[in-house]
Amino acid sequence: EVQLVESGGGLVQPGGSLRLSCLASGFTFSSYGMNWVRQAPGLGLEWVSHISGSGSTKYYADSVKGRFTIARDNAENSLYLQMKYLRAEDTAVYYCARGGPRIDYWGQGTLVTVSS
Amino acid sequence: EIVMTQSPATLSVSPGERATLSCRASQSVNSNLAWYQQKPGQAPRLLIYGASTRATGIPARFSGSGSGTEFTLTISSLQSEDLAVYYCQQYNNWPPFTFGGGTKVEIK
Numbered sequence: 001e002v003q004l005v006e007s008g009g010g011l012v013q014p015g016g017s018l019r020l021s022c023l024a025s026g027f028t029f030s031s032y033g034m035n036w037v038r039q040a041p042g043l044g045l046e047w048v049s050h051i052s053g054s055g056s057t058k059y060y061a062d063s064v065k066g067r068f069t070i071a072r073d074n075a076e077n078s079l080y081l082q083m084k085y086l087r088a089e090d091t092a093v094y095y096c097a098r099g100g101p102r103i104d105y106w107g108q109g110t111l112v113t114v115s116s
Numbered sequence: 117e118i119v120m121t122q123s124p125a126t127l128s129v130s131p132g133e134r135a136t137l138s139c140r141a142s143q144s145v146n147s148n149l150a151w152y153q154q155k156p157g158q159a160p161r162l163l164i165y166g167a168s169t170r171a172t173g174i175p176a177r178f179s180g181s182g183s184g185t186e187f188t189l190t191i192s193s194l195q196s197e198d199l200a201v202y203y204c205q206q207y208n209n210w211p212p213f214t215f216g217g218g219t220k221v222e223i224k
Contacts, residue, residue, distance in 0.1 A: 035213070045152075045160065045203055047213040059211035095159055101207035102150060104171065106159040 002026040002105045004096045009110030016086050016114070022079040022096030022107060030054070030074040033100030036081045038092035039109070046092075049081065050100050064090075086114045118142050118206050122216035130224040135191040137219045139204035144184045148208035151180055151189045154218075155200045163202075164189065191221070199223050 008020040020036070036048040049070040050059045058070050069082040079096055093109040119142040129135045139149070147167040152160040162171040164180035167187060177192045191198055204216040 037213075044218050045205075045215040047211070047215070050211060050213075061212055101148065101210060101213075102165050103205070103207070103213065104162050104165070106161070108159050 002098065004098065004105060004107030006094065006096050006107045006110040009094065009112045011113045011115065012086055013116050014087060014114055017082070017084045018086065018112060020081040020083070020094055020096075020110060020112070024077045024079065024096075024098070027098070029072075029077040032098050034072060034079045035097045035100060035103060036068075036070065036079075037095045037097050037103070037106075038090075038112075039095070040089075040092045048094070051079070052100070083112070086112075088114050090114050117212060118145060118209050118214050120204055120206055120214050120216035122202075122204060122219050124219060125217070126220045126222060128222045128224045129191075129194045131196060132193050133224075135194050135198075135221055137189040137191075137202055137221070139182075139187040139189070139216050141185045141187075141206055143209075145206040145208035147183045148206060149180075149182070149187050150205045150207065151178075152203045152205065153198075153200045154203065155197075160203065194221070194223070196223055 003025045005023045035050045051070045067085045071080045091114045095109045096107040097103045098105040121140045123138045149167045151164040154160045168180045179190045201218045201220045203218045
């Protein structure tokens, strides 16, 4: 059974940093691209970032480019999102999601709140 | 960037009735379109990919159709557990992956 479990969310002040993690199980992690997708409170889904299975290719949404960094550790079956210079508009539930091009499995999400 | 537009924003349907949800792309995405269901307080779940292929474990009452720029998700006989927001997403031209704004299905 595919499982994706996010962690690392919390309350952070504007301008601060946070690192999210996603632990994957139930599939060959290195064979799949992975994504972060976020959802602001009461709003829709916004793709944030993608990393290829090998980690050699990374893409970012314009809204986070230069502030967020995606990474993975295939030996640890883990996906990461380093977030810096956080803004109030980054407040959202962040989902780890498998795939690329087709996204097929999602974790339960971790809430990031950016507020003073 | 391809813009995905869903309609209606809210759909109220009686149990057992058919629900028809629409998704339009700003340019052709061929058949590279997925539908997701998000129930209250839960993560999205893949329903349909390739515009018309049901994902593993998805009931047959869910069906998808369309190609190019016009797509439809049909729930043939609405059940109470189908209360959710439904999103379409294109994966033809990425990055970025783009989602529609969602259609909320209410039980009448």
